[in-house]
Amino acid sequence: MSPRTDIALPRLLAGMPAHGAVGLAEHRARGGELPYTTRRERRGAGALIELVEQAGLRGRGGAAFPVARKLRAVTAASGRTPLGKRPIVLANASEGEPASGKDRLLLESLPHLVLDGGVLAARAVGADELIVCVEASAAGALRNLTRALSERERAGGDELRIGIQTVPEGYVSGQESALVNLCSGGPAKPTLTPPMPFQRGVRRRPTLISNAETLAHLTLIARHGPRWFRALGTPADPGSALVTLSGAIAHPGVYEIEHGAPLPALIEAAGGASTALRAVLLGGYGGAWVDAGTVPELALSNDQLAAHGASLGAGVVVLLSEQACPVAETARVTRWLATESSGQCGPCIHGLDAIAGEIEALAHGAATAGAGERISRWCSLATGRGACRHPDGAVRFITSALEVFAEEFADHARHGRCDACASAPELPLPSRGQLAAAA
Amino acid sequence: MRLRVNPIACEAHGMCAELLPERIVLDEWGYPILDERPLPAELTTLAKRAAEACPTFALLIERDTKLHR
Numbered sequence: 132m133s134p135r136t137d138i139a140l141p142r143l144l145a146g147m148p149a150h151g152a153v154g155l156a157e158h159r160a161r162g163g164e165l166p167y168t169t170r171r172e173r174r175g176a177g178a179l180i181e182l183v184e185q186a187g188l189r190g191r192g193g194a195a196f197p198v199a200r201k202l203r204a205v206t207a208a209s210g211r212t213p214l215g216k217r218p219i220v221l222a223n224a225s226e227g228e229p230a231s232g233k234d235r236l237l238l239e240s241l242p243h244l245v246l247d248g249g250v251l252a253a254r255a256v257g258a259d260e261l262i263v264c265v266e267a268s269a270a271g272a273l274r275n276l277t278r279a280l281s282e283r284e285r286a287g288g289d290e291l292r293i294g295i296q297t298v299p300e301g302y303v304s305g306q307e308s309a310l311v312n313l314c315s316g317g318p319a320k321p322t323l324t325p326p327m328p329f330q331r332g333v334r335r336r337p338t339l340i341s342n343a344e345t346l347a348h349l350t351l352i353a354r355h356g357p358r359w360f361r362a363l364g365t366p367a368d369p370g371s372a373l374v375t376l377s378g379a380i381a382h383p384g385v386y387e388i389e390h391g392a393p394l395p396a397l398i399e400a401a402g403g404a405s406t407a408l409r410a411v412l413l414g415g416y417g418g419a420w421v422d423a424g425t426v427p428e429l430a431l432s433n434d435q436l437a438a439h440g441a442s443l444g445a446g447v448v449v450l451l452s453e454q455a456c457p458v459a460e461t462a463r464v465t466r467w468l469a470t471e472s473s474g475q476c477g478p479c480i481h482g483l484d485a486i487a488g489e490i491e492a493l494a495h496g497a498a499t500a501g502a503g504e505r506i507s508r509w510c511s512l513a514t515g516r517g518a519c520r521h522p523d524g525a526v527r528f529i530t531s532a533l534e535v536f537a538e539e540f541a542d543h544a545r546h547g548r549c550d551a552c553a554s555a556p557e558l559p560l561p562s563r564g565q566l567a568a569a570a
Numbered sequence: 571m572r573l574r575v576n577p578i579a580c581e582a583h584g585m586c587a588e589l590l591p592e593r594i595v596l597d598e599w600g601y602p603i604l605d606e607r608p609l610p611a612e613l614t615t616l617a618k619r620a621a622e623a624c625p626t627f628a629l630l631i632e633r634d635t636k637l638h639r
Contacts, residue, residue: 323576476577477601514595518578 139363141387142371143347147240150320152275155282158243166246166353167254177317179255180206183349185357187369192223192342193417195368195433198349204329204474205256206306208337219333221314222249224272224343225264225298225305228415229550229559230447233373233385234343237423238265238272241347242279248346250289256339259376260292263343267297300561302416302471303521307340309473320473321519340444344373362391368432369486372443378412378450379405394429397448407453410535412558414444416464417524423453440531449558457536458543460558461529462487462494467560469526479522482513484527493540498549506533571613571631573604579628589620607628608634 146153146161149345153161167179173440184199222233222245222501235248237245249261265273273295280293295312298304304319307328313319314333316558332338341349348370352360368390376384381402388397394411399405408423419441421429429435435441451457486509492498510530513522533540573593582600592613593605609617611630622628 321578323578477580477582477599478577478597481599481601512603516577516601516603519575 139372140389142351143237143241143244143344143373144385144387147283152198152239152279153241153243155243155279155286158241158247161367162247162350162354165250167251170565173463179251181355182352182357182378186352186360187357187366187562188348188360189368189433190342191344191348191372191445193414195442198341198345199300199328201341202252202255203364204327205258205337205339208330209257215225216336217260218253218337218339218426219251220256220258220261221296221333221338221340222246222261222263222312222343222346223305223307223340224245224269225310225312226265226269226306226445227266227298228304228417228445228447228559229365230412230415230449231375231445232378235266235269235272235447236262236385237277237343237347237373238269242276243283244347244350246279246283246293247344247353248349249341250291251349251451252339252341252346253291256337258291258339260294261289262294262296262333263304264296264312264314266300266305268300273297285486301473302468303473303519306369306519308519310340319449320475321517321521323518325465339483344446365432365434367434372431372446374431374446376401376446376448376450378558379408379452380416380450382479388431389427390432391430393429394448399425403449406450408450409453409455409457410451412449412451412509412528413441413447415447415449416468416528417520418444418447419527420451420535422535451557454551454554455557456494456539456549456554458490458539458549459552460496460556461532461536462490463556464531464558464560465490467524468521468528472518472521476517476522478513478516482509482516482522483525485509486513486526494548494552496543496545498544502544503533528553554565571615571617571633572608573600573609574606574630574632575602576628576630577601579626580629581626583625585623585625586620589623590616593617596638600616602629 180202187196189195212365217296221427224238226234244302253261300321306321308322308324311328311332328338328340364370371387371389374386374388404489408422421439464489469487472479489502489506510526514526582602584607587594587596594602597631621631
């Protein structure tokens with residue numbers, strides 16, 4: 132990455148242990164005691180919410196929503212409820228995105244960085260309970276998080292209850308209303324919103340849901356202040372971010388970048404592309420494809436990626452090689468996205484299934500006339516008509532694939548399967564066993 | 571007032587489109603596509619009737635609030 136970021140980074144990943152987790156004693160030795168312990172510090176001038184606002188921190192779970200606005204919304208909503216309805220904070224590390232690994236890495240290696248952020252967020256909104264949501268399959272994260280909680284307990288404990296909620300695997304089970312549903316005793320399936328979680332969330336209490344990485348940034352903002360935070364990144368997208376880089380790359384893994392860092396620099400830092408690239412997927416399976424020819428122009432921040440119809444999402448970057456068949460890859464992932472529908476809303480169930488079927492037919496050269504028109508009609512019928520945004524994200528992924536891989540799709544429509552169709556799949560999906568377990 | 575559907579509750583019975591064709595058409599799977607513009611006064615009675623006729627109470631008539639997305 133650029134020389135400047137070499138000096139300033141890593142932030143979140145500073146002192147990453149080679150294995151295991153940074154314990155509480157070491158964590159405190161590095162960063163000191165948790166600030167904002169007194170009531171006055173929490174509410175007075177320069178209170179935490181104000182710091183977050185000045186820092187311009189945006190959520191790192193995918194939507195890039197301004198965190199200060201979320202904190203204020205929860206605080207305001209709890210002021211409107213009868214006494215006894217104190218807010219709850221959910222730390223979302225459920226990470227249902229198959230190509231993302233940053234949140235489980237944080238919990239596995241730096242659990243106290245996330246927990247401190249959760250405690251600080253709870254102080255900011257007056258919550259008396261923090262629930263950390265972790266996907267059931269993330270064994271290492273669950274183990275080290277459990278250890279971290281008992282460490283804190285032995286050290287005298289925090290002023291609030293901290294619990295762990297394991298989340299069943301599934302692409303939509305980490306969606307906000309699904310987590311609220313799960314933590315309230317229901318299934319991990321999305322519900323109709325509004326009411327939004329900040330209005331009526333877990334056990335009908337105002338609920339702040341924040342991504343695990345977001346909370347880790349909050350810890351550092353409380354320690355170092357907003358000006359320090361803004362020393363990296365772009366004015367609209369300040370700070371650093373974790374990116375999970377996978378696919379045709381020499382060293383796949385989680386990297387910390389400055390927002391706005393050039394994508395070629397990240398690729399170089401990860402040992403370079405392992406082969407010639409066809410395209411890059413940004414933002415995961417609810418995100419968008421960008422042609423490999425555009426890579427030299429790409430800067431990794433939401434404001435700059437918007438010009439290319441893409442966003443960072445939860446920091447997912449997947450490199451697709453020239454050896455892969457983009458049509459076969461799109462067909463495989465689209466079918467998976469259809470099966471990951473929670474099966475509650477008709478337009479999502481039927482729309483995604485129909486689109487997946489048509490793309491499979493295209494991939495096999497079995498599509499009949501009008502396939503393109505049918506797909507675009509179903510795409511518009513599925514968009515915005517589910518209780519959650521799963522169909523919208525899937526349609527975004529599909530639409531951008533049809534656009535970026537237009538040539539390959541046209542070729543398959545005429546000639547059927549290509550030579551590359553037989554090559555090993557490149558885009559990561561949960562294994563069959565995991566899929567069966569989730570079904 | 572405007573129409574809203576609870577897509578989780580909706581089971582594509584299609585009564586709403588029969589009772590309020592001015593504002594509701596069905597997609598090819600039978601699920602309603604709503605015209606979400608504010609309801610004019612002359613349609614509010616028909617809209618209420620359509621909502622009451624829904625076997626799963628999935629058709630909602632909502633007052634305009636900031637909550638509407």
